[in-house]
Amino acid sequence: MFMMWCGMKTYVFKVKxxxxxxxxxxxxxxxxxxxxxxxxxxxxxxDFDADPTHLYSFFMSGxxxxxxxxxxxxxxxxxxxxKVKIESLSLKPKQKFLYLFDYGDEWRFEVEFLKQGSSxxxxxxxxxxxxxxxxxxxxxxxxxx
Numbered sequence: 001m002f003m004m005w006c007g008m009k010t011y012v013f014k015v016k017x018x019x020x021x022x023x024x025x026x027x028x029x030x031x032x033x034x035x036x037x038x039x040x041x042x043x044x045x046x047d048f049d050a051d052p053t054h055l056y057s058f059f060m061s062g063x064x065x066x067x068x069x070x071x072x073x074x075x076x077x078x079x080x081x082x083k084v085k086i087e088s089l090s091l092k093p094k095q096k097f098l099y100l101f102d103y104g105d106e107w108r109f110e111v112e113f114l115k116q117g118s119s120x121x122x123x124x125x126x127x128x129x130x131x132x133x134x135x136x137x138x139x140x141x142x143x144x145x
Contacts, residue, residue, distance in 0.1 A: 038111075076103075
């Protein structure tokens with residue numbers, strides 16, 4: 001998943017937790033990678049386990065469960081994110097969309113496209129900035145008696 005490329009187009013995204021927008025990561029990915037690769041980069045950036053049994057979707061409209069704007073996990077019911085290259089999305093700076101991970105827990109992330117760049121000698125995808133502590137994917141809730 002991590003690749004070294006030089007001189008290719010990159011895309012920079014700011015990914016925020018929907019319920020706490022003070023927690024975010026800026027992620028730079030190559031344009032020839034897929035939305036599935038972006039999913040994996042977000043998983044890595046927030047220290048989630050990328051369990052392949054958890055389904056996910058990107059909703060380009062920003063609205064959860066909008067079937068007209070969805071790209072999803074290859075085993076979910078919809079257009080597969082594995083077939084959609086980031087550079088094919090015609091993204092505009094400041095454009096936002098929703099990344100929803102784990103249909104049961106519904107982790108929601110606001111993804112904002114910031115800008116295009118040009119790759120350098122580095123491993124991609126890469127985290128270029130971050131703020132806040134990543135939440136626990138599986139918090140230990142103690143039951144009250």
